Amino acid sequence: MLMSVKKLKTGLVKNKIKGLALDIDDTLSFTWSYWAQSLQEKFGGPKDLSLTEIRTKYQLVQNVPHWQSREAYEWMEMARKSNEIQELLPLIENSNKMVERIDKIIPVVCYLTIRGQSVIPGTEKWLRKHGFPKAPVIAKPDDLPLEEGSIWKAETLRFLYPHVLGIIDDNPALINYLDASYKGTIFLYNNLEIPQTPLKVIQCKNWEDIPEKVVNFLQT
Ligand SMILES: [Mg+2]
Incomplete structure (x- = not known):
């Protein structure tokens, strides 16, 4: 597991924080x-x-x-x-405002992306420019092939649970790489077809929907 991921987990355990991860591409940025x-x-x-x-x-x-x-x-x-x-990259309209709202309900503890680690600097600048909450960017190791990105992301989510309770992501393929033993929640953004799955998947049509869905999720 990446050092940055281990460090994140240690920090969350130590400070007794539980939060959410956010995907970036086509979830926050268009x-x-x-x-x-x-x-x-x-x-x-x-x-x-x-x-x-x-x-x-x-x-x-x-x-x-x-x-x-x-x-x-x-x-x-x-x-x-x-x-x-x-x-x-353009911003997906309102994603930053909605994330700000979500961060007050449950902290955003990391950005989890299959972008390569070499583009973390540009990614961080973009997040700052649009006023997203400060949290580490966890990116795919550069030497890992792109095709293995979703597998890597799924493994990382499994490793971080329950300190990371779930992720907001637009990619339904992620679901295929997680099995029923994963108890976290996938807020599937902008994707109306959910594959057959034993996982907890919450469909989110648009960003305006998500804060309320997060509140409901925390009450169940
Ligand atoms: Mg994406």
Whole structure:
């Protein structure tokens, strides 16, 4: 387990704090939109489809046929490793205000992301710029392949429970890597299809919904 994760757990145990983790990409930052817009400008895109329609149709940018060239993949690699690009990402509307509200109900104790550790500086600047609560950014080890990101995230969540009671995340794939032995809660943001699961998953249509769902969760 990463030193930063162990350190976080030790601190939470010592100070008897229980809180929530937050995903960043497409939960707090509209990373998809920045990527899609940049890729479209550089490499073209499906004609007659708006960016929203492209997202509905293909979901991941990697699935869009126009963006499957070597040059497009190289741009994606560059974007993943660029601290400057993390700083430029648009904010998902109101996510910062809602997180501020949630932090008063239950502390946000970390940002847990499958971005690589090398982009922690740009990520921290972005979080500060938008007024998110101060908490450590736990990022995937740089040498771990991207495809193993969700497995790593699931293991980290398991390790941190019950000091980290759950996560707000947009990625339903995370659920596939956690089994029934995980007692934490996944607040699944902006994703209306929940895979069949024995886990505690709370569907959250938009950010405005989440503070109330957090309050309800703490009362049960
Ligand atoms: Mg995400």
